[in-house]
Amino acid sequence: MSDERRVTTSEGGGVAQTFQPASPGGLPVARYIPAKQRAAGKPHNPLNGKQASRLCAGSHAKYKLVGALLGWFGRNARDLPWRQTCDPYGIWVSEVMLQQTQVKTVLAYWERWMHALPNIVTLANAKPEKLHKLWEGLGYYTRVRNMQQAARTIMEKHGGRFPEKFEDMRALPGIGRYTAGAICSIAFNQSKPILDGNVIRVLTRLFGIAENPREKEANARLWGIAEELVTAVASQASRMTHKDFRPCSRFNQSLMELGALICTPRAPQCDICPVAKHCIGLQEGRVHELPNLPRRPRVAQRDFVAFVAQQRGRFLVRQRPGGVINAHLWEFPNLELRQGELGVKLAAHPSDTKGTRRLRRERGCSDLKRAARRVLGTTPAVLEPLCTIKHSITRYRMTLEVFLVFGDMQFSKVSARGRWLATQEIKRLPFAGAHKRILGVLKEQKRFAVQ
Numbered sequence: 120m121s122d123e124r125r126v127t128t129s130e131g132g133g134v135a136q137t138f139q140p141a142s143p144g145g146l147p148v149a150r151y152i153p154a155k156q157r158a159a160g161k162p163h164n165p166l167n168g169k170q171a172s173r174l175c176a177g178s179h180a181k182y183k184l185v186g187a188l189l190g191w192f193g194r195n196a197r198d199l200p201w202r203q204t205c206d207p208y209g210i211w212v213s214e215v216m217l218q219q220t221q222v223k224t225v226l227a228y229w230e231r232w233m234h235a236l237p238n239i240v241t242l243a244n245a246k247p248e249k250l251h252k253l254w255e256g257l258g259y260y261t262r263v264r265n266m267q268q269a270a271r272t273i274m275e276k277h278g279g280r281f282p283e284k285f286e287d288m289r290a291l292p293g294i295g296r297y298t299a300g301a302i303c304s305i306a307f308n309q310s311k312p313i314l315d316g317n318v319i320r321v322l323t324r325l326f327g328i329a330e331n332p333r334e335k336e337a338n339a340r341l342w343g344i345a346e347e348l349v350t351a352v353a354s355q356a357s358r359m360t361h362k363d364f365r366p367c368s369r370f371n372q373s374l375m376e377l378g379a380l381i382c383t384p385r386a387p388q389c390d391i392c393p394v395a396k397h398c399i400g401l402q403e404g405r406v407h408e409l410p411n412l413p414r415r416p417r418v419a420q421r422d423f424v425a426f427v428a429q430q431r432g433r434f435l436v437r438q439r440p441g442g443v444i445n446a447h448l449w450e451f452p453n454l455e456l457r458q459g460e461l462g463v464k465l466a467a468h469p470s471d472t473k474g475t476r477r478l479r480r481e482r483g484c485s486d487l488k489r490a491a492r493r494v495l496g497t498t499p500a501v502l503e504p505l506c507t508i509k510h511s512i513t514r515y516r517m518t519l520e521v522f523l524v525f526g527d528m529q530f531s532k533v534s535a536r537g538r539w540l541a542t543q544e545i546k547r548l549p550f551a552g553a554h555k556r557i558l559g560v561l562k563e564q565k566r567f568a569v570q
């Protein structure tokens with residue numbers, strides 16, 4: 120999960136609707152307040168910070184710590200659209216989207232998704248193409264397929280009602296310990312712990328944990344601390360008189376919020392941190408050593424050539440198979456260049472001399488035509504460079520050299536390699552990230568009628 124998730128404020132356009140529970144039995148649904156209405160000044164924190172910190176005040180340091188966090192959250196929580204609802208479905212969608220993705224990106228995706236698929240029923244029945252289109256650009260598409268599987272399981276086993284029990288949630292496809300804990304606590308105010316990247320950073324610093332938090336023992340210890348804290352909050356619940364306070368929900372969100380806004384990876388703001396006086400990492404001068412995470416594996420470079428073929432006002436595109444990265448998404452025909460396979464790299468190098476440039480051009484040209492033949496099934500008369508796309512995905516840096524294909528091709532041979540689609544049809548399909556950017560270049564150059 121990205122350490123920088125939940126970092127910006129909501130500016131998304133509101134959707135004027137109320138999310139309905141999937142079953143007429145009714146879930147604890149809070150009305151979703153559209154962005155415009157929120158901007159009009161509807162308060163979203165039922166208690167102010169002073170009240171909140173008093174509620175959890177106690178002699179034990181643990182209670183002081185949770186009280187300080189709740190108080191700070193009451194004063195500083197960002198107004199995010201998924202914080203306007205107790206609907207477990209909306210909270211689930213936000214939690215899955217926020218994995219590996221920053222808050223500022225998720226805002227628009229979440230609003231769009233909730234408008235198109237407002238409940239379990241609509242998700243369970245959605246066509247895969249629609250799901251992928253709504254998720255287009257968020258990456259890790261297995262997540263969205265798992266969500267649909269989970270929605271179908273909820274329809275079959277729980278009558279369309281989102282389960283409230285932690286164990287039932289864990290049994291759903293794609294829902295792990297963190298996501299189940301987040302839904303249980305945020306939607307149902309249960310005292311279940313959460314541990315994501317932000318919480319790991321906060322807790323390792325607060326408690327001065329020097330071990331690698333991904334190792335079994337340290338990880339179990341962190342889960343234990345998170346559980347102890349949220350249980351302490353729940354044990355104070357009887358002192359809370361405001362019916363909307365929902366302490367476990369607010370406490371878990373306060374931990375994540377502190378990690379996103381104050382206890383950030385590179386520049387923690389310890390001078391304004393509400394729990395600074397409890398922080399062992401700060402007292403021992405070890406803040407910048409924590410968390411003690413292993414170095415990330417080196418990113419691998421991958422090079423591709425892609426071909427944009429157009430005939431009779433239609434583009435040749437193809438759908439990726441299942442079981443690969445970006446499975447089921449669409450793309451322009453392309454080929455990965457394995458080292459040495461085509462003899463030369465296509466891109467020019469700054470150290471090229473005049474001679475090597477010519478050699479590179481000649482060899483590159485014949486290599487390129489060979490590559491085009493492999494991808495398209497026929498050799499195009501002319502290939503014209505369109506653009507170079509650089510794109511990162513998981514631990515890969517991809518470079519995509521893109522060429523326009525001209526000349527009379529044997530239509531039947533080429534057709535076997537994909538589908539010829541008009542721009543209007545292409546617009547409705549979910550495209551892999553790098554190939555979506557090719558569409559953007561085509562649109563920018565106004566060479567083709569891509570809207």
Ligand code: SF4
Pocket residue numbers: 321324325381382383387388389392393394395396398400401406
């Ligand atoms: S005092 Fe600094 S290191 Fe400790 S929790 Fe606060 S921001 Fe993080």
